[in-house]
Amino acid sequence: MKTKTEGVKKLTAVHKPVLVDEVLKNLNIKDNSLYMDCTLGEGGHSKAILDYNSSVRVVGLEQDRDIEAVAKARLAEYDGRFESVSANFLHLKSIAARYGIKEVSGILMDLGISMYHYMNSGKGFSFSKDESLDMRLSNEFDTDAAEIVNHYSESRLVEIFKNYSEEKFARRIAGSIVRARKEQGIHSTKELSRIVASAIPRKFWPPNTHPATRTFQAIRIEVNKELEVLESALPQAVSLLKPGGRLCVITFHSIEDRIVKDYFKTEVPQCICPPQLPMCTCGRPGKVKIITKKPVTADESEIKRNPSSRSAKLRVVERLK
Numbered sequence: 084m085k086t087k088t089e090g091v092k093k094l095t096a097v098h099k100p101v102l103v104d105e106v107l108k109n110l111n112i113k114d115n116s117l118y119m120d121c122t123l124g125e126g127g128h129s130k131a132i133l134d135y136n137s138s139v140r141v142v143g144l145e146q147d148r149d150i151e152a153v154a155k156a157r158l159a160e161y162d163g164r165f166e167s168v169s170a171n172f173l174h175l176k177s178i179a180a181r182y183g184i185k186e187v188s189g190i191l192m193d194l195g196i197s198m199y200h201y202m203n204s205g206k207g208f209s210f211s212k213d214e215s216l217d218m219r220l221s222n223e224f225d226t227d228a229a230e231i232v233n234h235y236s237e238s239r240l241v242e243i244f245k246n247y248s249e250e251k252f253a254r255r256i257a258g259s260i261v262r263a264r265k266e267q268g269i270h271s272t273k274e275l276s277r278i279v280a281s282a283i284p285r286k287f288w289p290p291n292t293h294p295a296t297r298t299f300q301a302i303r304i305e306v307n308k309e310l311e312v313l314e315s316a317l318p319q320a321v322s323l324l325k326p327g328g329r330l331c332v333i334t335f336h337s338i339e340d341r342i343v344k345d346y347f348k349t350e351v352p353q354c355i356c357p358p359q360l361p362m363c364t365c366g367r368p369g370k371v372k373i374i375t376k377k378p379v380t381a382d383e384s385e386i387k388r389n390p391s392s393r394s395a396k397l398r399v400v401e402r403l404k
């Protein structure tokens with residue numbers, strides 16, 4: 084079994100960014116403007132933005148220092164136009180303030196984790212490797228995957244599997260985990276994936292994915308508090324946009340997509356003032372216009388080139404004046 088830090092030193096990019104053309108188009112990139120990439124990863128989207136317009140600057144946030152190092156090496160040639168910050172976008176506003184950034188022309192969030200994390204991080208994101216159960220992307224939160232699997236109550240595990248991955252067999256999986264951990268605990272991704280797979284009747288295994296995919300996703304979301312962080316970061320992002328600035332968010336599962344969609348709706352003007360009033364007094368003037376009535380998705384040729392784009396959904400809003 085690999086330790087947590089083995090395999091993290093690879094500095095070549097392995098992640099193919101999704102919906103790149105759609106992001107470039109929807110960010111509505113303007114000359115001499117500043118953009119924030121809240122999920123720098125290996126820098127694929129940041130690089131595309133920097134190449135698209137040679138007068139723009141990008142600040143990239145990344146909570147995982149190992150993958151940030153990959154992006155830094157890759158984007159070193161854009162010195163003066165690119166800067167990376169080791170941080171969770173949970174603190175977006177205070178980071179912007181620390182860097183003297185009052186407003187930006189566009190913000191990108193490409194949520195979740197990168198191919199790098201599955202292949203090279205050694206942190207236990209992949210059930211096809213034998214690694215210790217960690218899944219922490221940074222030191223922001225203490226609880227790791229081993230703690231969840233070995234110490235959370237059965238009912239809490241059921242909740243996590245249901246709420247964070249809509250797993251139909253949440254009860255059976257939680258029951259199997261609790262039984263299996265009584266012996267000597269559960270320590271590796273292989274052990275966990277075997278336990279989960281055997282809890283789901285074979286005839287219900289999904290056709291093209293490993294039966295433990297959903298469970299691993301749910302545990303990762305709980306470890307990194309991904310939904311709470313997203314809920315807190317979206318309003319911060321909108322408040323940093325200049326009038327006309329765009330926020331582009333790419334999600335990879337329906338729970339995240341719903342959070343983004345619902346939040347965007349709450350920021351749309353719902354003014355109920357009589358039309359004869361010279362200005363809004365009802366306090367519901369709204370902050371954004373929705374640019375994507377339906378989420379933008381990858382076309383067949385992108386899905387062929389990059390299968391992980393299959394579940395990507397891009398939603399975009401523009402800050403109102």
Ligand SMILES: C[S@@+](CC[C@H](N)C(=O)[O-])C[C@H]1O[C@@H](n2cnc3c(N)ncnc32)[C@H](O)[C@@H]1O
Nearest residue numbers: 100122124125126127128145146171172193196
């Ligand atoms: C899907 S990958 C982004 C890939 C990137 N767009 C590229 O082209 O290489 C998501 C990245 O965001 C990072 N990340 C996820 N949540 C984060 C958060 N709350 N704050 C900062 N970085 C985060 C992950 O560590 C991961 O590297």
